[in-house]
Amino acid sequence: MLKSLKAAGSAGMEMDCANGFVRKVFPILAAYIADYPEQYLVCCCMENSCPGCSCGPKERGDTSDAPVRNPVETLAALSAQSRGEYPTEFVDQNLRPINPFWADFPHCNIFACITPDLLHELHNGVFGDHMVKWATEATGGQADEIDQRFRAMTLHPTLRHFKKGISMTSQWTGTEHKNMEKVFLGVLAHATDPAVQLAVRGMLDFDAAWSAFHTSKDIFIKLGIRKHFNINKIHKLKHYVDSISKAGYNASNKRGYTRQMTVWLRRQEAIYKFGTYLQWAVPGYSAPVESGDDAEAEEEKEEKLDLAEEQEEARLDPSSAVDVPEDSDDEDDEVEEMPRSQPSLPSFTLAKKPGFPTLTAETIAADFHAPDLLDKIASFLESKYIVPRLEPAANTIFPVYKRVSISLPLIPEVGSRDVYDKIRAVKGEPSKLTAKGHNLGVMGTPLLMGFLLHRSV
Structure with missing residues (x-):
């Protein structure tokens, strides 16, 4: 099904653009949506590991960062294993002998293509299969107490009321789990150890609060509910931020970020193109590494020169003077800003x-x-x-x-x-x-x- 992308991604193909022009584009494999078992087959790794990084089976419950998987290194280890060389990298990366269909795809990093599966990994997985059971056991295994608290929740038009509790339901859907997540922390209030509630809140929230879960998760070991947290679905939450966050947004000042993200992307493309040219012109070339003080001083010097040039241009030609925002960069990197509409009245x-x-x-x-x-x-x-x-x-x-x-x-x-x-x-x-x-x-x-x-x- 994806075979045609090999030639199209390498040689390009002409396609109709939205503005009516015909342009030459290079379609590549950038996202791959798969269920839990298929992700491990596509990434050629064991199911007790992670398809995104090379953490060990007993390191999945930690917050430590493991090296991300590299397609070149993975293909080299698979190729050596197929020739009977039995490389140590094959074992260290928890690989299994599979012929990857993506080996010849241009510009393809299959490990970065795997998208988060919110339904099976988050709602039905971490929350439904693990967190609800652990929290219920933390109340002394009193499922009746949890049911009574769900039944006693105040009615609200935007919230589902579980009038029969949750213990008698055998088949859950993602929608039901999402409705449970909205009130679950309130259900646990004063029913369990505060550390249990902190861990649940850390799991229900995101990113920084996820670290709070790992800080408080040992309460489940202390209560005898768990012996370890080497669970794939919990570990994969660590990669959610990398999968959905925008690097260009993080590089901006969070105000007027669309324009700044476009500038950032243009710069990244320019750096990549020039780096590729240097590698061709001077094989083995590597850019000198500047110290932090030198780089900061050089950047400050460039900003002063840019400001002086803009002031001089405004003095010579007042009609060309424009308002320059504080985070403005070189003129070559400026992006045409969309006209701002006046805030609508409520x-x-x-x-x-x-x-x-x-x-x-x-x-x-x-x-x-x-x-x-x-x-x-x-x-x-x-x-x-x-x-x-x-x-x-x-x-x-x-x-x-x-x-x-x-x-x-x-x-x-x-x-x-x-x-x-x-x-x-x-x-x-x-x-x-x-x-x-x-x-x-x-x-x-x-x-x-x-x-x-x-x-x-």
Whole structure:
């Protein structure tokens, strides 16, 4: 299926561009989506190792960095093994004798092509198969306690309520696990050792918090739940950042990063092309390594020269003067900046009909716990210089809505999609025992920002 990429990636092929031109492109294999067993077959490694790096089977539970797999070294070890030479690299890298289909693909690093499998590795794997079981055992193996906590969770329109708990479910889907992840840390609050909750939070969060999991994971060994953490799916989380993060973004100042990322990519291409030329012109050439102080001084000198040139150009030709941002670089690297649109004003959306169309101010103050309603309305009208024809009173009728969607100001540097903040207000109702069974009470759930008494949550 991918055989045609060999010739196309080496010799190129003409293709229609989006702007109507015909261009010569070189399609290469850059991403490979495969399930868990196929990843190890494609990467020619044992299933007790990692398809991305050469860590040993007993090093998968550590945070230490192992060398990433190199296609050239891997092909050399496989070739030597096929000739009966039995190289030590074949064993050290946990390889197995497979003829790789990607050996002749141009510019192909198959180990960097493997994409994260969030469903099987993260949601159903690390969380569903491991973290839930470990955390349940950490509560003393009390599955009934976890079920009771899931049933007692407050109802919310954006969260799934597991009214029967989780222990009786035999077949889980990725969607169900994702819904569990949203509330699982709250379920464990004060039910287990704080170190268990810190480890779970580190796993549910990302990157820096992932390190927190490794800092707190020994609690599972202390409780006798685990003997080691040499698990492939846990180890592969370490490579997620490298798979999805943008090197150009990390090199920017995180503001106006699209322009800076384009400049960074252009520079990387220029360095690569010039390095290739030097290797051709002077075989064996290697660039001299500058000390940190020398490089910093040289960079500062170049910045001063650039600034002096720009000031001189502006003095000679005032019409050519432009505003130069602080992080601006050489003119040759400048990228045409897209026109910035003015931030859109926030707007709101309501339902066509209110949930409670005819409620008096007195009823709203009592049933919805809003005793300052009339005072707040008066303050708002005064701040907007609005003089009402009738002064709001206790018997004034107001329509009450259950939800309002507010459109947030558009940030062009982040994206062009509209972002909405949905604010819900639910009238609290107590639990009731009806002929059909027990109806749970309904109430709004606030998010309190302040000092957390329980640092694990």
